Amino acid sequence: MYETILCEVSEGVAVVTLNRPDKFNAFTERMNKEITDALKQAQKDESVRCILLTGAGRAFNAGQDLGDVAGGGEVDFGGFLRDRYNPMILQFQKTEKPIVAAVNGVAAGAGMSVALACDIRLASEKASFVNAFVNIGLVPDSGGCYFLPRIVGLGKALELAMTGEKVSAAEALRIGMVNQVYPADTFQEEALAYARKLATLPTRAIGLIKRTMNKGLDMSLEETLNYEAYAQGIAGSTEDHKEGVTAFMEKRAPRFTGR
Structure with a gap:
């Protein structure tokens, strides 16, 4: 190719x-x-x-x-x-x-x-x-x-x-x-x-971390706080977040899928 x-x-x-x-x-x-x-x-x-x-x-x-x-x-x-x-x-x-x-x-x-x-x-x-x-x-x-x-x-x-x-x-x-x-x-x-x-890590969360930190370089603290809240709302709805919490409660290693 x-x-x-x-x-x-x-x-x-x-x-x-x-x-x-x-x-x-x-x-x-x-x-x-x-x-x-x-x-x-x-x-x-x-x-x-x-x-x-x-x-x-x-x-x-x-x-x-x-x-x-x-x-x-x-x-x-x-x-x-x-x-x-x-x-x-x-x-x-x-x-x-x-x-x-x-x-x-x-x-x-x-x-x-x-x-x-x-x-x-x-x-x-x-x-x-x-x-x-x-x-x-x-x-x-x-x-x-x-x-x-x-x-x-x-x-x-x-x-x-x-x-x-x-x-x-x-x-x-x-x-x-x-x-x-x-x-x-x-x-x-x-x-x-x-x-x-x-x-093997939560890919969606990593993508949001990357996006939010890059945006934060050119934003005020207040703007960054607001964007963190927005990004966290997306991350909190992912399957990997649910898996991370479940694994924590079950005292086992998480099995993230990137979704």
Whole structure:
């Protein structure tokens, strides 16, 4: 179905693999659109309860493939982003299922931005992050100016964006850019186990958590309280809420179905 990515669903997890290892999984227009479509399909598929995004080979994603930039002359950067990247990044937030980035190698430029757009980031000990835009006189895009300061704080985000320095997996963990770091030789297994655990949790509630927290970033306390009440009304009517309460009363582990 896809030319630049692989997508496989197993045990509630849709594993989406960026599959241009000879180009360090750099973005092309087709890849942008295929990732967007894969996220939409995962949202529709009730058997999918978590999405794991990773890269084939040694890299997670090296950013834009410059060979895919038409003509090699003047580029309408604004139009380029609006057409190729913005719809993809918005789809990460619209997809109300947990999205985990399994950063297996370098994540540079837009590749770093995409990792930041995911809900949770797991990193191999060999992974690294490079906010490379400044090195060619550009501004972080693909949500980089939105997600990075919210994740690591404005001061650190400005430092990383202005200097373009490489961040190791260990440093990324220290500053809160990633949630976990695993040994390289067991990384794929650890990342998949993490995603499978998320896939056993109440998926509708997780989607509502994601939506409400994202909205809360741009709302007042009063507005957030009101939206929490709205979201709780939806969550309280789900089968998983009923199962959670029943399991608690029966002193057993809940068996959530995502409904």
